[in-house]
Amino acid sequence: MSEQTNTPTEEKVIKTLEEDDExxxxxxxxxxxxxxxxxxxxxxxxxEDWDDDDNxxxxxxxxxxxxxxxxxxx
Amino acid sequence: xxxxxxxxxxxxxxxxxxxxxxxxxxxxxxPANNAxxxxxxFAEPNDFDLYPVPEKFRPVVKCHLKVMTSIYKxxxxxxxxxxxxxxxxxxxxxAESQTNWINSPLMSSLSELIAVYKVxxxxxxxxxxxxxxxxxxxxxxxxxSGNGPKTSALEQLSITVNKGFKLSLNDKNxxxxxxxxxxxxxxxxxxxxxxFKMNKLELAKSVEKAVKGTRFELPPMNAKSxxxxxxxxxxxxxxxxxxxxxxxxxxESKLDKAMDLMRYYSQKCARQTNQILLILLPLKLHNxxxxxxxxxxxxxxxxxxxxxxxxxxxxxxxxxIAKFEDCIKKYEVVFLKNHLYLLVLSLxxxxxxxxxxxxxxxxxxxxxxxxxxxxxxxSAFQVAFEFSKYGTSEKEQDVDDRVFGYxxxxxxxxxxxxxxKGKIKGYLSNINCCAVLSKTVAFPK
Numbered sequence: 001m002s003e004q005t006n007t008p009t010e011e012k013v014i015k016t017l018e019e020d021d022e023x024x025x026x027x028x029x030x031x032x033x034x035x036x037x038x039x040x041x042x043x044x045x046x047x048e049d050w051d052d053d054d055n056x057x058x059x060x061x062x063x064x065x066x067x068x069x070x071x072x073x074x
Numbered sequence: 075x076x077x078x079x080x081x082x083x084x085x086x087x088x089x090x091x092x093x094x095x096x097x098x099x100x101x102x103x104x105p106a107n108n109a110x111x112x113x114x115x116f117a118e119p120n121d122f123d124l125y126p127v128p129e130k131f132r133p134v135v136k137c138h139l140k141v142m143t144s145i146y147k148x149x150x151x152x153x154x155x156x157x158x159x160x161x162x163x164x165x166x167x168x169a170e171s172q173t174n175w176i177n178s179p180l181m182s183s184l185s186e187l188i189a190v191y192k193v194x195x196x197x198x199x200x201x202x203x204x205x206x207x208x209x210x211x212x213x214x215x216x217x218x219s220g221n222g223p224k225t226s227a228l229e230q231l232s233i234t235v236n237k238g239f240k241l242s243l244n245d246k247n248x249x250x251x252x253x254x255x256x257x258x259x260x261x262x263x264x265x266x267x268x269x270f271k272m273n274k275l276e277l278a279k280s281v282e283k284a285v286k287g288t289r290f291e292l293p294p295m296n297a298k299s300x301x302x303x304x305x306x307x308x309x310x311x312x313x314x315x316x317x318x319x320x321x322x323x324x325x326e327s328k329l330d331k332a333m334d335l336m337r338y339y340s341q342k343c344a345r346q347t348n349q350i351l352l353i354l355l356p357l358k359l360h361n362x363x364x365x366x367x368x369x370x371x372x373x374x375x376x377x378x379x380x381x382x383x384x385x386x387x388x389x390x391x392x393x394x395i396a397k398f399e400d401c402i403k404k405y406e407v408v409f410l411k412n413h414l415y416l417l418v419l420s421l422x423x424x425x426x427x428x429x430x431x432x433x434x435x436x437x438x439x440x441x442x443x444x445x446x447x448x449x450x451x452x453s454a455f456q457v458a459f460e461f462s463k464y465g466t467s468e469k470e471q472d473v474d475d476r477v478f479g480y481x482x483x484x485x486x487x488x489x490x491x492x493x494x495k496g497k498i499k500g501y502l503s504n505i506n507c508c509a510v511l512s513k514t515v516a517f518p519k
Contacts, residue, residue, distance in 0.1 A: 006404065013377050017352070017408040023267065023310050024345045028185075032299040036337035040347065042330065045371065046364040055435055059392045064436045066461040067454060071440055 076112035078119060085135060086126045094178040101138050101165070101183050103145055103158065103190070113139060114146035130168035137161035155194045158187050159230050166237045174245070174254045181260050184238055188264065191231050200226050202272060232268045232277075239265045239281065243288060250291050258285070258292055259304035266311045279315055295331065302335045309335075310350060317353070317413040326361050329354040343374050351375065355382050356417055359390065359424070363519075381405055390421050393429025395462040398422060426488050427497050431517045433458040434509075448500075448516065451508045455485045482507065 006014065055064070081100070088096035099105055105113070116139055124132045137160050144154040162183055169176040239261035245254035262285060269278040285292070295305055309332040316325035332350050339346075355378065358364040365387055366372070372379040385404070389397035402409070402418060409415040437454050441447040459480040489509055492498045499512035 010380060010404070013380050014405065014408065017377065017381070017405075018411065020349075021411045022271065023307055023349055026303040026306075026339075026346065030303065031340035032302050032338050033340055034299065034338070037340065037342075039342045040333065040337045042333045042337075045366055045368070046358055046362075047367050048362070048364055055432060057392060059394055060432060060436070063432060063458060063461055064440075066457055067433065067436055068440055070453070070457045 076109055078116040078123060081109075081113060081116065082119070082123060082127060082135065085131070089128055089131060092173070092175040094175055097176075098179040098182045101134070101161070101179055103141060103154075103186050110142055111146045113142040116142075128168075130171055133164040134161055134168055137164055151190065151194045151197055155187075155190050155227060156230075158183075158190055159234055162187050162234050163237060166234070166241050169241060169254075174247070174252055174256055177242070177254055177257045180238065181257060184235060184261075184264070187231065187234065191227060194227060200228065202226065202228055228268065228272055232265070232272060232274075235261065235265045235268060243284060243290075246290070248290070250293060253290070255290060256293055256298075257301075259301045259308060263304040263307035263311075266308055270311055270314070275315065275318065278311065282312055282315065295335070299338070302338055306332045306335050306346065306350075310346075310353075313353060314413045317417060320416065322357055322361055322417060326354065326357040329357065348375055348377065351378055352381070352412060353414065356386065356414060356421060359387065360417055360421055363424075365391075381408070386418065386421070390425045391428060393425055393427075393432050393462060395425060395429065395459065396465070398425045399463075423491070423495075423497075427492055427517075429458055429462050430455065430489065430492065430498065434511055434516060448511045448513050449508050450511060452482050452485050453507070455489065455509070456480055456482060459485060459488075 084096065085100045087093070088100055104110065119136060119139065124135060127135055137157055141154055141157040141161055144150050144157055162180075165180055165183055169180055239258075242254045242258045242261045247253035247255075250256055262281065265281055266278045269275065269281065293301055296302070309328045313325040313328040313332070316322070316328060329350055333347070333354065336344065336347050336350065355366070366383075372383050381401075385397065385401040388394070389401055398421075406415070409418050433455055434450050437450050438447040456478045460478050464479055486502055486504070489498065489502055493500060493502070496518065498509075499514075499516055499518060500510050502509050
């Protein structure tokens with residue numbers, strides 16, 4: 001498939017991530033609580049079923065066309 | 075009016091009463107009531123001046139006053155770092171004779187040393203990669219100066235922090251709350267981070283091994299609020315070591331713990347969470363086929379959205395080989411710097427699996443004879459792989475006449491690998507050039 005060129009946003013993100021090779025220090029005056037906060041809940045974050053079975057996305061449609069075309073010529 | 079004798083009296087009192095706050099104020103580079111400039115003007119104390127100070131703390135006092143002179147009088151960050159490093163080294167030596175009340179001023183002083191190192195590094199940047207760090211064994215660190223090869227400031231820092239780490243880890247007091255081990259995670263996290271900066275990963279591993287191998291009790295992970303931030307740093311770097319070892323399960327487990335600790339951090343969308351998830355996202359996909367589907371999450375983490383949701387995850391989930399390879403190329407340095415390259419490369423097999431599954435499903439839809447729908451010719455996979463990697467073919471070209479970038483043998487090899495790993499249920503028929511898939515569950519979860 002065609003090779004993509006990077007958008008300015010991508011370039012910016014890549015540059016940030018490439019330069020960012022050290023774990024950020026926590027500020028000295030940071031606040032740690034005794035009770036867990038609700039804004040991060042790892043148990044609800046991850047989804048087990050990531051399968052994309054409907055095959056209705058653009059990539060699948062084009063793949064279907066490709067396979068159908070190859071069947072016709074067979 | 076602040077005088078040398080008044081300052082010495084304060085130190086003696088702090089040591090006598092084991093007053094951590096007072097000692098911290100006596101040794102900080104930024105003391106209360108603008109005492110820094112006054113201390114910088116003190117004359118160098120002689121033996122008579124220092125007589126009331128316990129012997130082991132005398133070099134600490136001398137060094138502290140030199141640090142203050144470097145900072146407040148000569149404004150020399152370079153000398154300040156050297157003197158402060160020396161002071162910390164002396165303080166660690168003196169701390170051997172004390173109980174764990176000394177931990178607090180010691181950690182405070184080491185934190186200041188690290189902060190001064192960073193300022194020094196900004197002013198006089200050292201190219202860490204240009205240094206030939208001496209062959210340092212964890213148990214043979216002695217001094218950073220001397221007649222040996224030139225020692226970088228980072229190496230000097232590592233030697234001092236390592237001394238603090240050993241002081242803490244080797245405290246034999248069996249009662250944890252009274253032991254210097256109670257603050258082990260402070261020393262551990264700082265030391266492992268410095269070793270990563272020096273690219274001395276074997277030393278980072280030695281430190282981890284020393285902690286795991288200790289026969290003494292260490293603080294539990296959720297005991298002290300102050301420990302949590304140090305644990306997060308340690309777990310992050312430790313997971314990178316596991317990634318390098320190819321132990322993806324251990325790496326995931328460490329980052330799960332780090333994420334759990336981040337729940338106690340008050341700041342929402344912290345940069346540190348982003349850094350942990352940068353590693354954890356591909357690990358979860360690799361180990362457990364897990365992803366994040368929450369649109370709010372991706373909105374809050376635009377960098378992760380770009381790298382993963384829009385590129386890596388998209389390509390793996392859709393079986394888009396071209397996009398996968400483009401993503402590897404685009405983020406090569408990011409993946410390499412974050413110890414992710416091997417992990418991400420191993421996701422290619424999942425990308426293949428998704429493509430094979432998609433192809434089998436579409437082939438079944440198109441097949442006119444439902445009883446034969448589970449038998450997929452290799453040529454169908456060849457067409458799919460070709461499309462996924464190189465894009466649309468010239469239409470109306472007979473499959474038998476096409477020249478594929480993927481040879482049939484290569485397709486067979488990929489399918490055989492997936493069958494052998496239990497990702498596909500079925501078998502390959504080389505004579506009939508087809509894959510015979512299970513009629514019930516061809517692609518087990």
